[in-house]
Amino acid sequence: MTRAGHVAHRVYDPVLRMLHGVNALLIVLLGAGGVAADNLSPGATRAWLHDTHGILGAALVVGLLCRLAWGWAGPTHARWRDLWHPADWRAHLARGRLFTPPARPGHHPVASLAYLAVYALLAALAASGLSLLASTQGTGPLAAVFAWDARLTTWLADPHRLAGWAVLFFVCVHLTALVLHARLHRVPVAQSMWNGVQYLESK
Secondary structure (H helix, E strand, O other): EEEEEEEEEOOOOOOHHHHHHHHHHHHHHHHHHHHHHOOOOOOOHHHHHHHHHHHHHHHHHHHHHHHHHHHHHHOHHHEEEEEHHHHHHHHHHHOOOOOOOOOOOOOHHHHHHHHHHHHHHHHHHHHHHHHHHHHOOOOOHHHHHHHHHHHHHHHHHHHHHHHHHHHHHHHHHHHHHHHHHHHHHHOOOOOOOHHHEEEOOOO
């Protein structure tokens, strides 16, 4: 199967695509809700946003745990080893060329390093978010340890907010890279998480 000089490879399975879509939506909603709450005066709307933020955050934790499990149990291109390319990372750094067209099925070697970093960031966000849920609202799985702990709120609020901005920055860079791959490299990339098909230049 070809498309304008490209060969199609079926790479991303339905479970991976579903987890990607759900987690991405939750991240955007969490970011938008967090920014909105930060810019509102105390009141019913802000309290509702904080409550909703906690619920969506808990849902994201479940989504991330499912992605973690699928990284071990899923098919080839869903697995964590498909994101692990240390030799390629060193080679790209040595050449000073990071933004290159996709050359093989699966995750782009350089992009995979960014994905691993953002997963680590999301893990930190999840841990701090659950801690803040306990310390500010007295609920969640960590409530037995951190319920209404004002000191924890003081320590974690700013780092949690900063990590959230970092994830939103990654989302913007990720979307920009998809557009640039299509414009500069003439390689369609974005649809691979919609239909599972990745197009690469025919050799």
